[in-house]
Amino acid sequence: xxxxxxxxxxxxxxxxxxxxxxxxxxxxxxxxxxxxxxxxxxxxxxxxxxxxxxxxxxxxxxxxxxxxxxxxxxxxxxxxxxxxxxxxxxxxxxxxxxxxxxxxxxxxxxxxxxxxxxxxxxxxxxxxxxxxxxxxxxxxxxxxxxxxxxxxxxxxxxxxxxxxxxxxxxxxxxxxxxxxxxxxxxxxxxxxxxxxxxxxxxxxxxxxxxxxxxxxxxxxxxxxxxxxxxxxxxxxxxxxxxxxxxxxxxxxxxxxxxxxxxxxxxxxxxxxxxxxxxxxxxxxxxxxxxxxxxxxxxxxxxxxxxxxx
Amino acid sequence: xxxxxxxxxxxxxxxxxxxxxxxxxxxxxxxxxxxxxxxxxxxxxxxxxxxxxxxxxxxxxxxxxxxxxxxxxxxxxxxxxxxxxxxxxxxxxxxxxxxxxxxxxxxxxxxxxxxxxxxxxxxxxxxxxxxxxxxxxxxxxxxxxxxxxxxxxxxxxxxxxxxxxxxxxxxxxxxxxxxxxxxxxxxxxxxxxxxxxxxxxxxxxxxxxxxxxxxxxxxxxxxxxxxxxxxxxxxxxxxxxxxxxxxxxxxxxxxxxxxxxxxxxxxxxxxxxxxxxxxxxxxxxxxxxxxxxxxxxxxxxxx
Numbered sequence: 001x002x003x004x005x006x007x008x009x010x011x012x013x014x015x016x017x018x019x020x021x022x023x024x025x026x027x028x029x030x031x032x033x034x035x036x037x038x039x040x041x042x043x044x045x046x047x048x049x050x051x052x053x054x055x056x057x058x059x060x061x062x063x064x065x066x067x068x069x070x071x072x073x074x075x076x077x078x079x080x081x082x083x084x085x086x087x088x089x090x091x092x093x094x095x096x097x098x099x100x101x102x103x104x105x106x107x108x109x110x111x112x113x114x115x116x117x118x119x120x121x122x123x124x125x126x127x128x129x130x131x132x133x134x135x136x137x138x139x140x141x142x143x144x145x146x147x148x149x150x151x152x153x154x155x156x157x158x159x160x161x162x163x164x165x166x167x168x169x170x171x172x173x174x175x176x177x178x179x180x181x182x183x184x185x186x187x188x189x190x191x192x193x194x195x196x197x198x199x200x201x202x203x204x205x206x207x208x209x210x211x212x213x214x215x216x217x218x219x220x221x222x223x224x225x226x227x228x229x230x231x232x233x234x235x236x237x238x239x240x241x242x243x244x245x246x247x248x249x250x251x252x253x254x255x256x257x258x259x260x261x262x263x264x265x266x267x268x269x270x271x272x273x274x275x276x277x278x279x280x281x282x283x284x285x286x287x288x289x290x291x292x293x294x295x296x297x298x299x300x301x302x303x304x305x306x307x308x309x
Numbered sequence: 310x311x312x313x314x315x316x317x318x319x320x321x322x323x324x325x326x327x328x329x330x331x332x333x334x335x336x337x338x339x340x341x342x343x344x345x346x347x348x349x350x351x352x353x354x355x356x357x358x359x360x361x362x363x364x365x366x367x368x369x370x371x372x373x374x375x376x377x378x379x380x381x382x383x384x385x386x387x388x389x390x391x392x393x394x395x396x397x398x399x400x401x402x403x404x405x406x407x408x409x410x411x412x413x414x415x416x417x418x419x420x421x422x423x424x425x426x427x428x429x430x431x432x433x434x435x436x437x438x439x440x441x442x443x444x445x446x447x448x449x450x451x452x453x454x455x456x457x458x459x460x461x462x463x464x465x466x467x468x469x470x471x472x473x474x475x476x477x478x479x480x481x482x483x484x485x486x487x488x489x490x491x492x493x494x495x496x497x498x499x500x501x502x503x504x505x506x507x508x509x510x511x512x513x514x515x516x517x518x519x520x521x522x523x524x525x526x527x528x529x530x531x532x533x534x535x536x537x538x539x540x541x542x543x544x545x546x547x548x549x550x551x552x553x554x555x556x557x558x559x560x561x562x563x564x565x566x567x568x569x570x571x572x573x574x575x576x577x578x579x580x581x582x583x584x585x586x587x588x589x590x591x592x593x594x595x596x597x598x599x600x601x602x603x604x605x606x607x608x609x610x611x612x
Contacts, residue, residue, distance in 0.1 A: 016424040022499025023417040027429065030414035030468050034436060037465040041441025041449045058448075108334055118338055120595060122345055127590045129528035131546045132583050135553030139579060140348055147351065150366030179344070211330055236438060244531055248554055269444045270535065282442030290438055 048280040068280035077264060084170075085260045088241045091174045093234060099182050100227060103189035104219055108211065119190075122183025134248040137176055138163055163249070166257030173249065192226050193219055228306050236293030239285050261285045356380070356580035360573050363580075379581035382574050389582065391541060392548035399544055400526040403463040407522040408515065410467050415476030416503050419484075437470050443535070450536055461536045462544070463526075472518050479514040480507065516600035520593070527590050545586055552582055 017024065043058075048068060050061040072078055102122075109115040128136070140147045143159040152159035162168050196218060204214050243262035250258045261281065269278025293308075301307035355363045359374025367373050383389060417423055418430055440446070455461040484507055492502045508515070530546035537543060556575065594601075 013424060016422075020420070020423060020499060022503070023420060023423050025500065026413035026417040026503065029410045030473070031429075031432070033410065033465065033468050034433070036453065037446065037449060038436045038440060038468075041445035042439065043441075044445025044448055045441050047445065047448075054448075105334060105337065108330075109338070110331075114338075118342065120598065121342055123594065124349070124591055125345060127524060127528075127594060128587055129530070129546055129549075129590075131528075131530055131549045131553060132587050135549065135579065135583060136348060136352065138554065139352070145364040145366070147348075153366060183345070211327055244529075248550070265443055270447065275444045275448070279442055279444045282444065286439060286442060293438055 045279060045283055047276050048283045050276060052276045052279075054275075064276065068277045069284060071277060072281050072284065077259065080256065081259055081261045081264045082239075084257060085239055085241050085262075088170045088173055088246075088260065089239065091170050092177060095174060095178060096227075096231065096234065098178060099185035100189055100223055102182050103186040103193060103223070104215055106186065106190055107193045107219065108215075119183065123187075124183075125180040126184035128180060130244045130248060133176065133180060134245065137172065137249075141172070161253070164251060164253035166254045169249070169254045169257035173245065177245075188226060188230075189223050192223055196222055225306060228300060228304060229308065232293070232296050232300055232308055235296040236289055239288050239292075352580055352583050356577070356584050360576040364576070376577075378574075379577035380585075382578050383581050383585060386578070388540065388543070388548050389545070389552075392543050392545035393586075395542060396527060396545040398459075399462045400523050403467065403526040404519055404523045406463055407467045407469065407472075408518055411469055411472045411518060411522075412476055412508070412511075412515065413503070414468070415473045416480055416507055418473065419477045419480035420489075421486075433468075433470050433473060436468075447535060456536055457538045457542065459542065462532060462542075466532065469522065472521060476511075476514050476518060479511060484510060513600045516597045520597050520601065523593070524590060549582060549586055553579055 047058055047061065049064060049066070050058070051064045051067075052058065052061045056062075106115065106119065109118065125133075138146075141162045143149050143152075143161045146159075148162065149159045160168070162172055200218055201214060204218060209217070239261060241260045241262060243260075243266060246258060246260050247263045247266065250263065262285075265278050265282045265285070268274050268281065297307050351368075354370075354372045355368055356379050357372040357375055357377070358368045359376055362368055362373035414433070418426065418433070420426070423429070441449075450456055450461060450465060453465075455465060488506060489502060492506060497505075528546065530544065530550060533542075533544050533547045537547070552575075
């Protein structure tokens, strides 16, 4: 009797799968793609601990232990890349409330037609590609003949070379993101605000609440859950300054302020073909992000009762 | 309740302060509109202007020395048009594949009677936070003989876990469960139900995903930079990178009349190419906007 019990539950499981076989067929393409192109490379991560040579393959290459991690920790680039990556992420982290404020203000607009036009216009820059965006910045911020050059010229001053300055790199990176994405990032908050029960506002008006009081006591509490979720995700990406924009904005003049982990991984890995070294840096980065995410999620669950999973 | 609320919110005298707030709000909105629109407007007028006038700072509000030379110059660069064609192909094929893969997975995961639903969901979510990284992924693509092929741009990275979560939430909240029970009684299978009933009821989320995936394909250059070598396969963004950024760093070198003319044309090209590459994708958005608000709101409530 006992022996047949696991058999029974297995049979039941198979019956449940069989009844919905169509659903598994629907899952098949996505699962196959993830196994081939996301999970298989996860196994490939072991090359960070090996002296990988393409001729020997992943399993044939000799083990190297933590050699490449130590190499990174002791390299000159370690401090530079970590510092630059942290500065940029913390900078944009501090500006996190901007889309929230934006949404609160948009929500105050009473003219529906104007509000719609305003939203559509402020979404538009989001659709500009990173390449065009950086090209645009190079045109507008050129000290010689860009808009900024002429603007300084009006006051008879010499414009700084914004795109070629290591010190200004993080500011240019972060504020151009604000210009491009604030409208778009506010959508989710505007959606949350539209879910407020109108009778709440009516009751507040009857009680003589001012606009600011309604924002303070009705709107802001409404946005907090969404904001916390997005904040947790943001912390999980703290060491994940995107490759695309940073790489395009790099030049010889600003490189000491613009080399971030992801661009360094690319240069070491694909441009100078040090596969194991590059994978070690990449893995270090991924692990830090992963640990941060788990940590922040735990803190959030503990103190606000909210968590990602 | 009303009494305590009254204490917390003392009545304001008249509406003058509200009126000032109203005025400040619209002043802010006007400034924001100018800050957002002016750079875009400037590029458009500069693309129709004499590059010398642009360089001297004479172009502020309208084109000076009106000319189509920048656009005529575009016609001479075959690589731009090859890139354009490739990008359209990648976008159309990639969006079709992406929609098929992600919507089906999302629907299956939205069904509560799916055996192993929790484990499968975790299988997807885990990839959002952990991945093999650049080099292992690169080696995998090479092992599959996808390096430098058309397919690498549309197939391997078609799964978007975030898209799946949004679509799953949509299916869960807006497709009534009784519908499936009724369909089952009529002898309708899972696949026919999904294609014939669920998808037609989900136009909003299909539109949202199509927009996200299409914009992603149109604008990305990373995969092309890593996995493509053959210039005939280059998407528009990689060609733009050469024109707008790589060449830009080398310009300013060389003197003489030929170099001057070349620089003049290169300058004009920068403006016209931005206009031609960016306007289509910007116009695409208002077309799906009506579905968009619906779709995002439903997705936003939970995720």
